[in-house]
Amino acid sequence: xxxxxxxxxxxxxxxxxxxxxxxxxxxxxxxxxxxxxxxxxxxxxxxxxxxxxxxxxxxxxxxxxxxxxxxxxxxxxxxxxxxxxxxxxxxxxxxxxxxxxxxxxxxxxxxxxxxxxxxxxxxxxxxxxxxxxxxxxxxxxxxxxxxxxxxxxxxxxxxxxxxxxxxxxxxxxxxxxxxxxxxxxxxxxxxxxxxxxxxxxxxxxxxxxxxxxxxxxxxxxxxxxxxxxxxxxxxxxxxxxxxxxxxxxxxxxxxxxxxxxxxxxxxxxxxxxxxxxxxxxxxxxxxxxxxxxxxxxxxxxxxxxxxxxxxxxxxxxxxxxxxxxxxxxxxxxxxxxxxxxxxxxxxxxxxxxxxxxxxxxxxxxxxxxxxxxxxxxxxxxxxxxxxxxxxxxxxxxxxxxxxxx
Ligand SMILES: *Cc1c(COP(=O)(O)O)cnc(C)c1O
Numbered sequence: 001x002x003x004x005x006x007x008x009x010x011x012x013x014x015x016x017x018x019x020x021x022x023x024x025x026x027x028x029x030x031x032x033x034x035x036x037x038x039x040x041x042x043x044x045x046x047x048x049x050x051x052x053x054x055x056x057x058x059x060x061x062x063x064x065x066x067x068x069x070x071x072x073x074x075x076x077x078x079x080x081x082x083x084x085x086x087x088x089x090x091x092x093x094x095x096x097x098x099x100x101x102x103x104x105x106x107x108x109x110x111x112x113x114x115x116x117x118x119x120x121x122x123x124x125x126x127x128x129x130x131x132x133x134x135x136x137x138x139x140x141x142x143x144x145x146x147x148x149x150x151x152x153x154x155x156x157x158x159x160x161x162x163x164x165x166x167x168x169x170x171x172x173x174x175x176x177x178x179x180x181x182x183x184x185x186x187x188x189x190x191x192x193x194x195x196x197x198x199x200x201x202x203x204x205x206x207x208x209x210x211x212x213x214x215x216x217x218x219x220x221x222x223x224x225x226x227x228x229x230x231x232x233x234x235x236x237x238x239x240x241x242x243x244x245x246x247x248x249x250x251x252x253x254x255x256x257x258x259x260x261x262x263x264x265x266x267x268x269x270x271x272x273x274x275x276x277x278x279x280x281x282x283x284x285x286x287x288x289x290x291x292x293x294x295x296x297x298x299x300x301x302x303x304x305x306x307x308x309x310x311x312x313x314x315x316x317x318x319x320x321x322x323x324x325x326x327x328x329x330x331x332x333x334x335x336x337x338x339x340x341x342x343x344x345x346x347x348x349x350x351x352x353x354x355x356x357x358x359x360x361x362x363x364x365x366x367x368x369x370x371x372x373x374x375x376x377x378x379x380x381x382x383x384x385x386x387x388x389x390x391x392x393x394x395x396x397x398x399x400x401x402x403x404x405x
Contacts, residue, residue: 014085022061023081026051026224029328037083040141042216042223043324050221050325052264053081053228057271066239071095073129073232079268080133081228087140089165091122093132094232098240098390103358108378111386114246116237119364119396123160123184125153126233126394130257133229134218135161144168147215149202151254151316152181153395158218159190170215172202177316178402198310199254200321220255221325227264230257234265237390238275245280247387250373252366252394253284253293253340254320256329263332280390282338284329285373287313287345290321293329297340302330314345314403315365317394339382341373348372352397352404365400367393 026035028044029052035041043050061078069075073094082088097117105113118126131154135146145168148158155171162169169190173182174197185192193209195202203219210217218226238245245266251259259282269275284293289311292304306322313319323329333340343351345365352368355361363371370391377383397404 017085019077019080019083019085021080021083022055022057022078023083024054024056027054043221050227050328051224053224055079055268057268061272063274073132073229073236076232076235079235080232081225082133082136082140084140087136089136089139089161090132091128091160091164093121093128093229095236096120098237101359104355107358108375109385110378110383110389112246112388113374114241114388114390115359115361116233116390116392117361118233118392118394119367119398123153123156124396124399125157125364126230126258126392127153127157128160129229129232130154130226131157131161131218131229134223134225135165135167137225137228138216138218138223139165139167143216145215146170146218147206147210148172148218149199149206150181151199151319152177152399153317154220155190155192156181156184159185159188162190163188168215170206170209172206174198174202174316174319176312178400180399180402198319198321200306219324220257221323221328227257227261230261231265231268233258233392234262235269237262238266238269243269243275245275245278246390247279248281248283248374248377248383248389249392250283250285250370250389251392252315252318252369253286253323253329254317255323256284256293256325258392258394259284259332260325260328263336278336280336282332282336283373283377284333284338284340285318285369286340286342287311287315287318287348287369288342289313290319291342292322293326293333294340294342296326296330297333302334303327304330313365314400315348315369316400316403317364317366318369339377341376343369343372343376349404351375361393362397363393364395364397365403366395367391367397
């Protein structure tokens with residue numbers, strides 16, 4: 001897996017400031033209305049739907065362009081929205097390990113069990129990818145202050161990239177978020193506002209404080225570029241597996257950017273001819289106390305409805321009562337012939353312990369939810385003997401210690 005040439009940012013010099021990106025603007029995924037590359041747009045105010053970045057993928061691009069580039073998410077620069085290298089705000093995010101979990105694969109009769117370990121990203125989660133991209137693009141567009149409602153990791157990541165670039169971050173976080181997340185945000189100089197409520201309540205408070213619109217709102221899918229950072233997981237999975245995708249990919253779904261992004265990434269690679277087939281069934285995992293996507297799936301709907309009074313869970317990132325990109329999440333599940341599965345906190349604890357004991361990896365509660373979902377789908381025969389299954393461990397378990405004593 002992977003590639004062994006050891007180039008990094010110290011021995012690789014980019015020759016030009018201008019990036020040869022194929023980025024061609026934004027599109028409303030429902031109406032098809034498009035916006036040029038120079039228009040600063042967040043989401044479609046008329047239809048209340050996300051805007052999605054488009055690329056010109058008609059002209060051929062050889063995989064060889066990757067050769068020798070540093071192993072971080074910026075190696076796919078032709079397929080990213082930044083046009084000027086000087087605005088890239090990076091802490092080395094991406095190109096995380098993709099590892100074989102041999103013990104558990106054997107025990108559960110899987111062809112292969114793969115773990116993409118996102119917990120090693122800056123600030124300990126895959127949120128680094130999305131916020132590195134969103135902050136870089138906004139910086140390029142001349143924006144200098146940001147706001148976000150967060151279940152923890154997105155706030156940490158926004159704080160870090162804003163600190164690095166000298167920009168302002170305003171973080172709205174539920175009171176029940178582990179203290180570590182409040183601590184690292186404020187240590188990195190962000191303004192942290194702790195709210196007695198869930199992430200949707202944080203969004204309401206943030207919009208109230210931002211009524212004049214002085215801050216760039218980077219709520220999940222309310223701006224288009226976090227998705228572009230998250231899709232690099234799809235590029236890496238393809239590259240690390242030698243351009244052959246797994247049968248099943250399981251993802252802990254809050255706002256859904258990772259699920260949607262990976263699926264988008266796979267299709268961009270297919271358009272370029274870098275992969276032939278996309279056999280992957282995409283699985284969304286939620287908790288029993290907040291499962292709007294699972295309910296929509298079980299009822300065959302292509303949209304979810306806001307979940308009232310979500311229960312507290314140790315998997316903070318999954319306590320999202322309504323995802324702005326809910327229609328895109330449902331579309332991904334159906335298009336890929338996937339599933340949506342709910343998991344309880346007890347099952348998360350049990351799965352976390354099994355994975356740690358057998359494979360030596362301390363999953364985040366969200367990652368452990370994914371492992372339980374895999375066991376469950378296998379035992380109900382929706383994953384068959386011999387299939388390849390890829391799990392996303394979206395964050396480091398260590399930041400959640402307080403939830404797990
Ligand atoms: C944010 C988060 C999630 C959910 O990600 P979405 O892209 O919002 O669906 C899952 N796991 C962890 C650790 C997170 O921080």
